[in-house]
Amino acid sequence: MICRNIKRIRAEVRETALHCGRDPDAVRLVAVSKRMPVEAVAAACQCGQLLFGENYLQDAVGKIERVEQAQWHFIGHLQSNKAGTAAKLFQMIETVDRLKIAQALDRHAGRLNKKLEVLVQVNVGREPQKSGIAPEHAEALLREIQPLPNLKVRGLMTMPPYGHAPEASRLWFRTLKELADRFAAEALFADDNTSVELSMGMSGDFKVAIEEGATMIRIGTAIFGKRPV
Ligand SMILES: *Cc1c(COP(=O)(O)O)cnc(C)c1O
Secondary structure, three states: OHHHHHHHHHHHHHHHHHHOOOOHHHOEEEEEOOOOOHHHHHHHHHOOOOEEEEOOHHHHHHHHHHOOOOEEEEOOOOOHHHHHHHHHHOOEEEEEOOHHHHHHHHHHHHHOOOOEEEEEEEOOOOOOOOOOEOHHHHHHHHHHHOOOOOEEEEEEEOOOOOOOOHHHHHHHHHHHHHHHHHHHHOOOOOOOOOOOEEEOOOOOOHHHHHHOOOOEEEEOHHHHOOOOO
């Protein structure tokens, strides 16, 4: 079941990318395994899916320790006092949205002798209940994070306002892309010849996200089914 879903999504990613003139390999699939058991992660690995996203540290630790070949992105809200664990276990933190958490991650990454990849999370819809920095403050945050020696800022991430129709997300994805283009022109991302990452699009709207330039899509339900509550 999980394998079949992954294959279907890969085919859809490919078709969507080709259809809008993009390289299908320029879109990475992050399998969001939050609240799913380690067996589900193992099943996805068996199918060649080796990149996972987790929202809750507590829930992620056991899976990360048991599935050694996988890579992990943290995509949840991170508290400063958990920055050490996150810096140690994850290849990328997609949800940096304030200087304090960036500084904590940088400090821990330094201690671990690691260059930690991060994305800045932007609250494109300016929703009060959501994490992420407001678009108008993102540039200032990037300028503050840039000098931190142990972080590599690769791009931007967003969770747009929830819409029932995938098309409702398009404007928000476009907003993120425009911000990223502007920041890239100002050299605000880590500049070691890697392209700027745009993490956007989930089960319901990933095709629209790919059309608008996503380089990473975060898919949970469409791979693993409905999450247990
Ligand atoms: C849960 C979650 C996802 C995956 O959502 P689905 O709709 O299940 O694909 C993606 N990104 C973040 C930040 C999430 O919390």
